[in-house]
Amino acid sequence: MRTEIRLSGRGGQGLILAGIVVAEACGVYEDKQVVQTQSYGPEARGGASRAEVIISDGQIRYPQAYDPDILVALSQPAFDRFAPKIKKSGLIFADSFYVHTDRKDVVLMPFSETARNEIGREVVTNVVMLGALAAVTGIVKLESLKKALRHRVRSAFLDLNLRAVDAGYKLGKEIWKKRSS
Amino acid sequence: MRRLVSGNEACAEAALRAGIRFFGGYPITPSTEIAELMAEELPRVGGVFMQMEDEIASIMAIVGASAAGVPSMTATSGPGFSLMQEGIGYAAMTEIPVVVVDVMRGGPATGLPTKGSQGDLQQARWGTHGDHPVVVFAPRGVEETFALTLRAVEVSERLRVPVILLTDEFIGHMREIVSFPSRVEVYHRQRPRVASSEYVHYAEENNYNAPYASYGEGYAIHLTGLTHRADGFPINDAPTIRWNNERLRAKIEDNLAYLEDNYVDDDPDADTLIVAVGSSARSAYEAKLLTDKPLAYIRLLTLWPFPDATIRGLARGRKRVVVPEMNDGQLCREVQRCLSGDTELVSVTRNDGSMLTPQEVLEVL
Numbered sequence: 094m095r096t097e098i099r100l101s102g103r104g105g106q107g108l109i110l111a112g113i114v115v116a117e118a119c120g121v122y123e124d125k126q127v128v129q130t131q132s133y134g135p136e137a138r139g140g141a142s143r144a145e146v147i148i149s150d151g152q153i154r155y156p157q158a159y160d161p162d163i164l165v166a167l168s169q170p171a172f173d174r175f176a177p178k179i180k181k182s183g184l185i186f187a188d189s190f191y192v193h194t195d196r197k198d199v200v201l202m203p204f205s206e207t208a209r210n211e212i213g214r215e216v217v218t219n220v221v222m223l224g225a226l227a228a229v230t231g232i233v234k235l236e237s238l239k240k241a242l243r244h245r246v247r248s249a250f251l252d253l254n255l256r257a258v259d260a261g262y263k264l265g266k267e268i269w270k271k272r273s274s
Numbered sequence: 275m276r277r278l279v280s281g282n283e284a285c286a287e288a289a290l291r292a293g294i295r296f297f298g299g300y301p302i303t304p305s306t307e308i309a310e311l312m313a314e315e316l317p318r319v320g321g322v323f324m325q326m327e328d329e330i331a332s333i334m335a336i337v338g339a340s341a342a343g344v345p346s347m348t349a350t351s352g353p354g355f356s357l358m359q360e361g362i363g364y365a366a367m368t369e370i371p372v373v374v375v376d377v378m379r380g381g382p383a384t385g386l387p388t389k390g391s392q393g394d395l396q397q398a399r400w401g402t403h404g405d406h407p408v409v410v411f412a413p414r415g416v417e418e419t420f421a422l423t424l425r426a427v428e429v430s431e432r433l434r435v436p437v438i439l440l441t442d443e444f445i446g447h448m449r450e451i452v453s454f455p456s457r458v459e460v461y462h463r464q465r466p467r468v469a470s471s472e473y474v475h476y477a478e479e480n481n482y483n484a485p486y487a488s489y490g491e492g493y494a495i496h497l498t499g500l501t502h503r504a505d506g507f508p509i510n511d512a513p514t515i516r517w518n519n520e521r522l523r524a525k526i527e528d529n530l531a532y533l534e535d536n537y538v539d540d541d542p543d544a545d546t547l548i549v550a551v552g553s554s555a556r557s558a559y560e561a562k563l564l565t566d567k568p569l570a571y572i573r574l575l576t577l578w579p580f581p582d583a584t585i586r587g588l589a590r591g592r593k594r595v596v597v598p599e600m601n602d603g604q605l606c607r608e609v610q611r612c613l614s615g616d617t618e619l620v621s622v623t624r625n626d627g628s629m630l631t632p633q634e635v636l637e638v639l
Contacts, residue, residue, distance in 0.1 A: 113449060117278040120451040127278070128415075129449040133388060155560035155632050156415070156448055156553075 094150055096232060097158035100222075101143040101175050102167030102188075104133055107219030112144030114245055115223055118237035119148050128156040141170060148232060163230060165222055166192055167204065184230065186222070200229070200272065207264055208257060217257035224261020229269045235262050275454050281419045281445040282349075284452055285375055286311035288423035289347050293460045294373070295321035296346040298335030300328055300354060303387040304443040305377035308349035329354035333361030333374070340370045341497060343463075343488030345427060349375035351443075353384055355394060355401070362436050363402030366522065368497045369476065369486070371430035371437075371463070375423075378442040380627045389627030390443030392552055392600040396608075398438045399578045405519065407526045409533055410438045410578035412552040416450035422575065428461045429533065432483055433525050440577065442600075444553045444629055466493060476504045476521065482529055526579050535575040536584060544568040545593040546639065549585060549609050551577055554630045558598045561635035569639065585612040598622040598635045 098115065100108045109131045120127035131144040145158045164179050166172035166187045172194065176185055187194065189201040202225055208218040220242070227233050238258055246254045279287070286308045289297075297312040313323040322339070326332040329350055336346035350358060355376045365372045380386030381393045394401075398410045409429055411422040419441055430437040464485035466473050473493045475486065487493035496506035501518050503509050509518075526533065539562075547570040550558040555573045562569050572588055574581060589595050589609075595617055597606040606621040613619060620638050624630040 113278065116449055120278050121276050124276075127449075127451060129278070130444070131447060153450075154556045154563065155629075156444070156450075156556060157629055159631055159633070 095153070096148045096163070097161045098146045098148070098163045098165070098232070099143060099158050099161040099175060099179075100145070100165045101141075101171035102165075102191075103171070104140045104142040106142065106167050107216070108142050108144045108167070109133070110245065111219040111223055112146050114220075114238060114241045115226070115233055116146045116148075117241040117245065118233045119146075122237040122240045123234065125149065126151060126153050128153045130157055141174075143171065143175075163226070163232070165226065167218065167222070169193065186226065186229075188218070188222075200268065202264060202268055204261070204264075207260055211260045212253060212257050214253060217253055220254050220257040221261035221264065224258040224263075225265030225268075226261075228262045228265025235259075275456075276451050277454060278449050279416060279452055280307060280447055280449045281413075281416045281441055282307035282377065282447070283311060284416045284420040285349070285423045285439070285441070285446075286315070287454070288420045289373070289427065290315055290319060290321075291458050291460075292424045292427035293345045293462070294347045294427060295319070296324075296336060296339035296344045297321070297348065298324045298326050298332045298339065298346070299348045299350065300326050300332050302329075302351045302354045304379055304390070304446045305349045305351045305354075305375065307446070308375060308377070312347075329357035330361065333358040333372070334364070336372045337361055337365050337368070337370050340365075340372050341368070341489050341495075343490065345371070345431060347373040347375065347427070349377065351377050351379045351387075352381045352394060355397065359397075359401040362408070362438075363404060363406055364499045365436040366402070366406040366408060367499050367501075369434040369522075370497075371434050373423075373426045373430050373437050373439065375439045375441065377446040378440060380625075386627045388443065390445075390553065390600065390629070391625065391627065392442060392554060392604070393625070394440060395551070395577060395599070395601065395604040398440050405523070407433075407435045407522045408438060408578060409433070409435055409526070409576070410440055411535075411575060412440045412577045413445060413575070414552055414555050414573065415445060416448060417452045418575070419445060420452055420454070424458055431461055431463045433529060434484075434486060435525055440552065442553055463488075465491060470494065474504050475506045476502070482532065530579060533576055533579055534581050534584065536581055537573040537575065538584075538588070539571040540588065541568045541570050544570040546570065547572065547589050547592045547595045548635075549574070549595060549597050549605065551599070551605055554598050554600045554624075557630045557632050558635050560632035561639060564632060564636055565639050567639060580608055582612050585609060586614070589613055589617055592617055594618045594620055596620045596622060596635070596638055598630055600624050600630050
């Protein structure tokens, strides 16, 4: 089975790192086939940015998402651009602080607020989001994400990131429970 | 060992393991990660990284280092690749092995720095003037970038030719799982077995694996971009000019079997053949899997020398040949040469910085 994930937002929000971490978690620590790609402009921060991860049990030919199963939007422009282009049965996660929508099917989550208020650093919004993604979709195990973070994140920031992924996981479980009940 | 790496990382890692010990380069998106990694790793293995003032200096620096016996490489993208053409011709004429990695981006000129294309397929073959030997490999993804970088180094050292590895932004920045081998076989260029007084730098026996001397080993070597005799000194008489040209041509023509490398998925019931190369071949193969129609498929891992005979054989008797690519039809015109009679040629192109999609290929299948 092929699962396509698109992570979108602004340059500087750590979407590409998030894509790498989830791809490594699945590909190295869960033995799945993965491809991670990205698209960005020449600017380092502020422009549109997106990362994509394809996860599959079998060989992955076409490496980009053409019918995403999961969309994450951390900015309004990214949401407006990509929300219409998602599989019918797909899931959309959006940051409740940066994205406003009337669509009831969109799962709004306070990724950036949780990072700011619980962890004290908005910069880990991307990792909070990954924790929530793991909790809701089961596409990757929390433990695998942590292994990938240990490999990819500099040791000085590791603790911050591990706390962020745990907070995100908890957030994901809570919100999903509320939605389902 | 399984690791998640980008195409550019896989390229640098393969280069180091293949024995590349000199890198001269000038950073350019989307190839820069190769230079960054080489800058970090080469000093650790006793190698040298030099950031040059531009790409003209970069190619000449690796030519010089290789002439001195050090397996050498550079990496660039379209604009830099254009500047390197003169040096690639010089390496071909002087028979100095070098590996040039071109991570293709949209062109012409500075074009699209952060977006991929396959716009350099023809430039890789004909970018420098004159008829010259050159070998070009084109991986479809990260694991193959690793394998073909190893092969590029080996082929350049064995045949004393410039070898070009053509990847693109999609592959260079894409991350995939690579199962790295614990060890790789490395070919070391053979030193001459004769006394220095008897050594001729361009001996007539121009075989695969022929020994050749490097500067500093005690042999007299004369290098020139001018057409030259076997001892390396310039000449102007027609028979020797023919000898020199023939010698360069024979390196490729005598080694076609060694150089050719294709993935073929033939189907005797298919009336359509797909010919694909590099990253866009992934879109083509996905399209092939999405349809029930029988299709024959060939993907070229060695783009140049072009596998004329193989394609001619596969195309024979088919109604149509479909060529998907991310430029305005550069591969297609080469395939056209191999077709005969009433086989229809269908070109599927996309040239806007985005990847060709399987759906676009599917539309014509």
